[in-house]
Amino acid sequence: MSEKISKIEIVIKGSKFEELKDALNEIGITGMTVTQVLGCGMQKGKTEFYRGTEYKIDLLPKVKVEVVVSSVPVDDVVRVAQEVVGTEVGSGKIFVYDVSEVIRLRTGERGSAALS
Amino acid sequence: MSEKISKIEIVIKGSKFEELKDALNEIGITGMTVTQVLGCGMQKGKTEFYRGTEYKIDLLPKVKVEVVVSSVPVDDVVRVAQEVVGTEVGSGKIFVYDVSEVIRLRTGERGSAALS
Amino acid sequence: MSEKISKIEIVIKGSKFEELKDALNEIGITGMTVTQVLGCGMQKGKTEFYRGTEYKIDLLPKVKVEVVVSSVPVDDVVRVAQEVVGTEVGSGKIFVYDVSEVIRLRTGERGSAALS
Ligand SMILES: Nc1ncnc2c1ncn2[C@@H]1O[C@H](COP(=O)(O)OP(=O)(O)OP(=O)(O)O)[C@@H](O)[C@H]1O
Numbered sequence: 342m343s344e345k346i347s348k349i350e351i352v353i354k355g356s357k358f359e360e361l362k363d364a365l366n367e368i369g370i371t372g373m374t375v376t377q378v379l380g381c382g383m384q385k386g387k388t389e390f391y392r393g394t395e396y397k398i399d400l401l402p403k404v405k406v407e408v409v410v411s412s413v414p415v416d417d418v419v420r421v422a423q424e425v426v427g428t429e430v431g432s433g434k435i436f437v438y439d440v441s442e443v444i445r446l447r448t449g450e451r452g453s454a455a456l457s
Numbered sequence: 458m459s460e461k462i463s464k465i466e467i468v469i470k471g472s473k474f475e476e477l478k479d480a481l482n483e484i485g486i487t488g489m490t491v492t493q494v495l496g497c498g499m500q501k502g503k504t505e506f507y508r509g510t511e512y513k514i515d516l517l518p519k520v521k522v523e524v525v526v527s528s529v530p531v532d533d534v535v536r537v538a539q540e541v542v543g544t545e546v547g548s549g550k551i552f553v554y555d556v557s558e559v560i561r562l563r564t565g566e567r568g569s570a571a572l573s
Numbered sequence: 574m575s576e577k578i579s580k581i582e583i584v585i586k587g588s589k590f591e592e593l594k595d596a597l598n599e600i601g602i603t604g605m606t607v608t609q610v611l612g613c614g615m616q617k618g619k620t621e622f623y624r625g626t627e628y629k630i631d632l633l634p635k636v637k638v639e640v641v642v643s644s645v646p647v648d649d650v651v652r653v654a655q656e657v658v659g660t661e662v663g664s665g666k667i668f669v670y671d672v673s674e675v676i677r678l679r680t681g682e683r684g685s686a687a688l689s
């Protein structure tokens with residue numbers, strides 16, 4: 342596998358998910374895997390609100406969206422995610438990982454062919 | 458840690474999970490972590506069915522099975538997964554990642570010793 | 574991104590989670606993502622108990638805690654996790670991965686600046 346394949350993990354508020362999904366489709370994302378998680382980030386004395394309650398250090402419900410990409414640049418994904426989530430505290434975070442192989446089970450295709 | 462350790466992430470339909478679990482046990486998989494997720498893949502105009510309803514672009518319930526292996530070859534896992542899931546659209550996808558360390562908490566064992 | 578960034582995945586029993594979270598806060602962990610999963614490990618003829626029932630090969634409910642760190646040493650996380658979970662069979666396992674990028678969406682900060 343010569344092409345670089347990356348997994349982009351986007352952890353955001355559930356209320357932004359539908360908008361993010363549509364924005365990802367528009368930049369050519371061909372698949373995604375979504376998990377309900379609980380999360381906390383760096384608070385630096387700031388607080389987040391969930392259903393009218395103020396949280397300081399505790400875990401809040403978040404959505405983790407995983408997209409594995411080859412041709413779509415990681416920075417395009419970062420840009421659309423930033424446009425969607427805005428600039429409130431707790432807007433979300435992106436983690437990027439190298440992927441060493443991808444296989445589409447139905448066809449046995451590998452690498453970027455398995456993503457297109 | 459000199460041996461290569463890999464995480465194999467298998468995203469399939471829940472209806473195939475029990476059969477996959479048994480097949481993985483048979484090729485010597487020593488552990489797995491399972492998560493309920495929602496997913497969509499490349500559709501290319503094809504559709505998937507879930508409980509009698511036709512879905513085009515939306516998210517369908519899937520199961521993510523993570524297996525971290527050292528001695529078991531990744532291709533053995535791919536082969537048994539292909540045998541189990543068949544060749545329908547939406548059969549599933551495998552993503553492989555390098556793992557830089559594994560620790561069994563009870564004993565402090567590391568690397569492949571922590572997997573056997 | 575020059576600093577090394579790692580993701581530490583800790584899979585433990587749910588009953589140990591609150592204690593682990595507090596211990597991680599004490600060593601300077603700035604964020605975490607938590608997922609409810611099902612898991613099984615190597616059993617070697619030993620059994621685990623869940624709510625009074627004995628399980629041999631089946632899947633037990635576990636909690637997956639993901640912490641992405643740069644300045645906090647991975648071994649500090651391993652040490653506190655070991656202190657918290659004890660030495661029963663099924664105490665848990667840690668998997669470590671390289672992270673190639675982190676972005677805080679609110680500010681666009683990258684790398685270790687996005688973690689602090
Ligand atoms: N270091 C980390 N390790 C693992 N997950 C993290 C980490 N930091 C954040 N997350 C996940 O990302 C989610 C969103 O984080 P969040 O947006 O609050 O980041 P932040 O660094 O606190 O930025 P902000 O100051 O804008 O709140 C968290 O709820 C958590 O699930």
Ligand SMILES: Nc1ncnc2c1ncn2[C@@H]1O[C@H](COP(=O)(O)OP(=O)(O)OP(=O)(O)O)[C@@H](O)[C@H]1O
Nearest residue numbers: 372373374409447468496497498499546547548549
């Ligand atoms: N690029 C991707 N990034 C993240 N997750 C993906 C990606 N592609 C697929 N998945 C996950 O794998 C699951 C199964 O994908 P699926 O089998 O539909 O793949 P596909 O490429 O669409 O192949 P097919 O043409 O056989 O449907 C999806 O529901 C999703 O959870």
Ligand SMILES: Nc1ncnc2c1ncn2[C@@H]1O[C@H](COP(=O)(O)OP(=O)(O)OP(=O)(O)O)[C@@H](O)[C@H]1O
Nearest residue numbers: 488489490525563584612613614615662663664665
């Ligand atoms: N090889 C593996 N791949 C993926 N997940 C694993 C693997 N091994 C363990 N896990 C996950 O870690 C959890 C805890 O594992 P566990 O503590 O039972 O490890 P173990 O190797 O069986 O050690 P012990 O002998 O102490 O039981 C499992 O329930 C599973 O979710």
Ligand SMILES: [Mg+2]
Nearest residue numbers: 382383384431
């Ligand atoms: Mg925050």
Ligand SMILES: [Mg+2]
Nearest residue numbers: 498499500547
């Ligand atoms: Mg599909």
Ligand SMILES: [Mg+2]
Nearest residue numbers: 614615616663
């Ligand atoms: Mg075990």
